[in-house]
Amino acid sequence: MLSAQKQLQEFIKSNALFKPTDKILLAVSGGKDSVAMVHLFRSLGFSFGIAHCNFNLRGQETIRDQEFVRSLAKALKTDFHLKSFDTQKFAEKNKISTQMAARDLRYAYFEEIRKGFDYKKIAVAQHQNDAMETVLLNLIRGTGIAGLHGIKADRNNIIRPMLCFTADDILKLVKENDWAFVEDSSNASNKYIRNKIRMDIIPEMEKINPSLAKTFDHHLKYFSDLEAFLNSEVAKIKADILIKNDRGYQIERKAIQNLKPQKLLLYEVLKDFSFNETSITDLINALNGIPGKQFFSDTHHIILDRENIIIHKIENKHLSDLAVFESDLTFQFDNYRFKQNKLTAFPSSFTSNENTIFVDQSLLVYPLKLRFWQQGDVFKPFGMKGVKKISDFFINQKVNVKQKASIPILINGDGKIIWVCGLRGDDRFKVRSNTKKIIIFEVEKP
Template sequence: MLPLKQFEDFISEHQLFEKDDRILLAVSGGKDSVLMFHLFKAIGVKFAVAHCNFNLRADEAQRDENFVKLLCASLNIPFYVTHFDTKKYANENKISTQMAARNLRYQWFEEVRLAGNFDYIALAQHQNDAVETVLINLVRGTGIAGLHGILPKRDRLIRPLLFLNRGEIDFLVDENDLDFVEDSSNLSVNYTRNKLRLRVIPQLKEINPNLEHTFAQNINRFAQLEAFLNIQIQNLSEKILIKKNNAYYILIDEILKLNPQKLLMFELLKPFHFTETVIDEIFAALKGQTGKIFLSNTHQAVINRGDLIISEVVSSAARNQFVHSTDDEITFNDFEFKLSYPDQLNFEAVKHKSYLDRDHLIFPLILRNWQQGDKFIPLGMRGFKKLSDYFIDEKLPLHLKNSIPILVNGNGEIIWIVGMRQDNRYKLTKATKKVAIFELKID
């Protein structure tokens, strides 16, 4: 007899889906996914089946595919199947075969879900899988999220068998005389998960025969702890993480007040993808010299006087934009410009417009970001000044230094530090015959 009440109670308790939702079941053909298949069929939920053939076990993989296909056909269940060259994908991406299979299947499941208008993807993971995941995370190093391992529901993924352990699944499959196929790779200790399953967990169960139940309780506690921490981080973020000028500012004094410092700082900066190592480097430099820069894959953090300033790293591919004489509308990064040649001049002393002697311009001009060694002659002066020194004099935050557009002439001379100061060589004089206006559009 199938545990339909426990199954439906678990679905309801964790709000996995509604009765009229359409579910895509990931079915390999093994005991776990076959039991899940029959449970869904028994409670009358609309579902279809997705099966992956990873081409890793030759005839056995084809056997699994045929089994799942026939199972679906016998009960008139829609069936989706795909084939992967898993080893090729793993080699091309320099990852393990297990990781390659994981990436491929989750990507394909989501493609099928969207194409078939399914609400959720159901995975047949159970309590023993949760135990193994937590142990793997602990061995490799983890935060709080790793301590709760897999959850019953995350985004569009649901795991409705987490109320059962492996022994209970074996019993139910046998008691209900359910056909299934056995994956021979489950017996190989070449995989980390199998090594834990076959060698480590049996030893732990000698210490605690109710290991799965204990881990289920622990996982629930850690999941609640993570939810509590997320609420605290959200409140803290709203209090000390201040957004302005397309960047985020944190007062260093506020950072030094954090307790526990490293945990809270790591969680605060998690959306910006800074690693724990970089967080350690930030703490080590907080009382040091201003100007220190720290990088993640997407952002940079700069110590600037009394602030830590976090901004997005500008892609180098977006740092050069040619401006031709016939252009009237120009876009550079997030900035928009207008180029015009007025017959009559109505001069405005505003920072967002640069009035240039047209005859001194050599097209195409270039819009780019600041580069090491840049120098110009500030309007009203005679001698050169390094842009880096000019930015310091203007007290420009360091993170903005790399985002200010620089207008450069065809001969390499700087014409205008956009929105700040023009080069003296391109100013209008009594000898000027033609005028060009380069304007930064502002809201």
């Protein structure tokens, strides 16, 4: 116990996480990691309160967790903050996964409590194994050097004091002190990628290196220092070669050709403009070609000039959403003209193209809405089983950023996307064998 206390105390001090007199908000799920954090903070005499989130995703188990944490706070005579969320509804409304929804809700609530009750920092109980899982997850998905430092001990008012312990350290500590905790049943499911890494991949790696978590912790500190050094050098390069002009920025071709290593440094210089590695490779390959070639990111546009690359911000349209009512036979949005017609009889066959869709009228909730594409939009392309981000669909259709900012999206009254106008309808609204009434939407492109 004393060695664990000393280990935690030294970690907090060496990383300047907070002062001994600061009041800290502890995020407590009821699992062994957060319970160990509570007891260690208590034994060290720190001032703290406890916050718990009920995401209502695991039935009665969430009530059990909530009441356990409430009882823990009461036994320790410390402040208790609780919030219950309709996480599923939030995820559907924002078109994100339930895991991402829970994360966003959790941190927004913790920050609200931190400000409202004058807590200095928010402490979460992630440990060395969590940091290792994060790195492996980043490597699987694809990452730059920023994905290799794992989890920062202090970032944006969130501190992670338990990073000085491994999962085994915490389990041993809990058993030795007979601290009660609750188990989250979802941790035993391998349907989540992180759980697969924890349950299947890491045990195989530990057969080769039993001290894997400690080894990772050593290397993560090295990568963190390496990232800090790279950022410092890139800041100097940007100050030297990135020249501001009336419409944005420019970089001399010669300056790019002198960069070594060229791809890494140019990516770091341009990543604030949302250009990915593929775009950087294409840009480098075009440097010795004829002027005029263009490159697009989600936010910016590069033109390859004779002596420079010119970087401009893409100006998004600010056209108000258009409400479409059932009685509207024709309507216009931006430079697109639309027609809406009800079929009086069920046709024997359908002749459609990208500018026409047939929709099951019973599924429509009026008024419909026309607007431009937004980040996070998802739909189920006609003929597909799963959902797809419209941004990914645009990439597959070779639609550049400038074009996609001008493509109207037809949206049902319940929020579901009916049509990426002029490209593809949503499979959920297609005409089926039991459809009784049909509406045809047509678009005339500018």
